[in-house]
Amino acid sequence: MNQATVDAYIANQEIQAQQFIKRIKNPFLFRLFMLIKLPMAFLASVKVKEVNADVCEISVPFRWLNQNPFGSTYFAVLAMAAEMSSGMIALMYTQNAKPSIAMLVTNLDASFIKKATGVTTFKCESGKAIREAIQQSVLTGEGRTITCKAIGYSKTGEIEAEFNVTWSFKARTK
Numbered sequence: 001m002n003q004a005t006v007d008a009y010i011a012n013q014e015i016q017a018q019q020f021i022k023r024i025k026n027p028f029l030f031r032l033f034m035l036i037k038l039p040m041a042f043l044a045s046v047k048v049k050e051v052n053a054d055v056c057e058i059s060v061p062f063r064w065l066n067q068n069p070f071g072s073t074y075f076a077v078l079a080m081a082a083e084m085s086s087g088m089i090a091l092m093y094t095q096n097a098k099p100s101i102a103m104l105v106t107n108l109d110a111s112f113i114k115k116a117t118g119v120t121t122f123k124c125e126s127g128k129a130i131r132e133a134i135q136q137s138v139l140t141g142e143g144r145t146i147t148c149k150a151i152g153y154s155k156t157g158e159i160e161a162e163f164n165v166t167w168s169f170k171a172r173t174k
Contacts, residue, residue: 054127082163086148107166143170
């Protein structure tokens with residue numbers, strides 16, 4: 001591939017990203033998206049608090065359906081929300097991309113600091129790094145990986161969990 005391909009990708013994705021953000025910020029369209037594509041996130045009542053080119057915040061409540069036997073949010077529910085905080089940014093830069101971009105989680109590392117007994121909000125600030133990794137893949141045609149940090153906070157701002165989600169991106173060549 002070449003720089004012209006990257007420039008075409010960037011021009012297309014600027015338009016696609018704005019449309020994606022508009023759809024994701026619409027509560028009805030986001031819930032419909034989850035019901036169709038991420039039914040477990042729909043059942044867990046995952047919500048988008050913020051999404052833009054650089055940052056995404058996803059919240060998940062503690063409730064009966066999301067609980068573990070120890071009276072806190074089940075770790076898999078927390079992992080789903082953490083992955084989604086980086087995945088929304090990645091999806092924004094790959095959806096309807098030309099050339100098409102494959103994306104996949106290749107690793108997940110977690111640390112649980114405090115019991116999650118309320119709403120947990122995961123914040124990922126890896127938008128710039130995700131964008132650069134995808135652009136490098138488009139330029140070279142080779143796969144790129146990036147590890148994104150998602151930090152889960154309680155309503156009071158205390159850190160409850162930290163996740164490192166490793167994504168792989170590869171521009172498809174027909």
